[in-house]
Amino acid sequence: MTLQEKIGQMTQAERSAVTSDPTQITGLGLGSVLSGGGSTPTPNTPSAWADMVDGFQKQALATRLHIPLLYGIDSVHGDNNLLGATIFPQNIGMGATRDPALVREEEHVTATETRATGPQWVFAACDCVVRDDRWGRTYESFGEDPKLVEEMETSIDGFQGTSPGDLARPDHVLATSKHFAGDGDTAYGSSTTGTYTLDQGVDITDWSHFSRIDLAPYVTAVQDHHVGAIMPSYSSVDWTEDGVGNPVKMSANKQLLTNVLKEKIGFKGFLISDWQAIEQLPGDYATQVRTAVNAGLDMFMEPYNAAQFEQTLISEVQAGRVPMSRIDDAVSRILRAKFELGLFEHPYTDRRNIGTIGSPAHRAVARRAAAESQVLLKNADHALPLKPSQKIYVAGGNADDIGNQAGGWTLTWQGSSGDTIPGTTILKGIEQDDPNVTFSEDASKPMNGYDVGVVVIGETPYAEGVGDVGNGHTLDLSATDQATVDKVCGAIRTCVVLDVAGRPQIITGELPKTDAFVASWLPGSEGEGVADVLFGKRPFTGKLPVSWPRSESQEPINVGDPHYDPLFPYGYGLTTRAVSH
Known part of the structure; x- marks a missing residue:
């Protein structure tokens, strides 16, 4: 050469x-x-x-x-x-x-x-x-x-x-x-x-x-x-x-x-x-x-x-x-x-597997991954799993936004909100399990007569340094998310909150208002996987891969630190059993 x-x-x-x-x-x-x-x-x-x-x-x-x-x-x-x-x-x-x-x-x-x-x-x-x-x-x-x-x-x-x-x-x-x-x-x-x-x-x-x-x-x-x-x-x-x-x-x-x-x-x-x-x-x-x-x-x-x-x-x-x-x-x-x-x-592309792209078999793996990734942080009075017979009120900006639940590095570098990719949102997954669902993103629809409120909050997409806290980002919940949690959890007897985000958010003030709280992370294109654990088709088995801070000022916080006092420790995660309906 x-x-x-x-x-x-x-x-x-x-x-x-x-x-x-x-x-x-x-x-x-x-x-x-x-x-x-x-x-x-x-x-x-x-x-x-x-x-x-x-x-x-x-x-x-x-x-x-x-x-x-x-x-x-x-x-x-x-x-x-x-x-x-x-x-x-x-x-x-x-x-x-x-x-x-x-x-x-x-x-x-x-x-x-x-x-x-x-x-x-x-x-x-x-x-x-x-x-x-x-x-x-x-x-x-x-x-x-x-x-x-x-x-x-x-x-x-x-x-x-x-x-x-x-x-x-x-x-x-x-x-x-x-x-x-x-x-x-x-x-x-x-x-x-x-x-x-x-x-x-x-x-x-x-x-x-x-x-x-x-x-x-x-x-x-x-x-x-x-x-x-x-x-x-x-x-x-x-x-x-x-x-x-x-x-x-x-x-x-x-x-x-x-x-x-x-x-x-x-x-x-x-x-x-x-x-x-x-x-x-x-x-x-x-x-x-x-x-x-x-x-x-x-x-x-x-x-x-x-x-x-x-x-x-x-x-x-x-x-x-x-x-x-x-x-x-x-x-x-x-x-x-x-x-x-x-x-x-x-040297040229072997296309024999091109028909498997986005196939039901491949999406089934992603659905199972979404289910196993869910971490149950709180479950007072066995609020979860949900029952298909319950009348459910769903709210929150991340309930029906597949771009948000996929996160950054999705079609574009930073990712984007909205109907960006084929798949199933968390809301659509819930609706497949329970026909008695009302959705109101901003919780403006009346809430009388509902058995359970499900609020899906969290982050919008970002990637790399654009997402660093201090560059327009914070670990705190947005004012909109806090207001939605307050409205739903204050009006409906049983309130479940899902946090769709790429990292822990500060929930210390909101957690006591909830009956159940789930760290949903960024579950990808298969929102049915999230619904699978909410309704008990699969058990909650996920464990925290990072320590969950009480406040942003605790960062950096990692297991083994002196005076370690997170809101939830590394490895925490409640478990449930799968149920048949």
């Missing part, structure tokens, strides 16, 4: 860039293309996806060495960019299930639906350990305890399989463990710009804490599950032992990326940078590229800057500032993944 061909393999561009300039793939010898959140073909259908990826692949195969393209996508709770895909609960809800086998099954469904439409690589699963619920990515974590995260790394097995040759099958994809390491453990505070810096912030730590909390899941991801790719975090690490106060961005951290991850832990896959991550490093662009390559990054997500990246890295190698051995190591890791995926033998 020539130097240009090698560096081409290390380069990843965004689909919109190569769509607008189709000569890029062949001309630059690109090794990979990705779809960012919401970057989809038109129409957004399975066949259009497969046709698009195959068109890009044809261009890659027109290069001198005919090296196939690797296509990456954010399938973080299902193939969530595809309209009609099965959408699962976000990871925080899957952590609540305490069911590693179900997590493996979920990700196998996701892998099957993703690869049937062309992409062979997913930027999932998130093996971060969330230590502060004010973080906008809290819902992407399985929980606050690294041991829980490690247990849920069956996600990697669901994506990749566990036997030699599995990656080449049409129901598996290459997985990415992210974001290495410590992105869920950053310090909360405002920057000079006035924005809060939990996301992409600084992990102020010592080696003992870092290795026990932040690093531990990546050891098992590599050594036990053989994850194929790892994405370093935007965040920085600042070691308190040296007292210097000199945070180092993960993309520049050779100690962690090379010395620890590749050499000590034994990672044999490749490292992919996050979206334009190297451009956050100090110095001019040549310095940023040189620093990141020498630190150990192998492939570079430079969505709109592929040509400049390649020319810059060529110049750095020719000038002797990046050794050829580093380039050869990176390219070897990337090509190994392509061989294991079977792309040299079968």
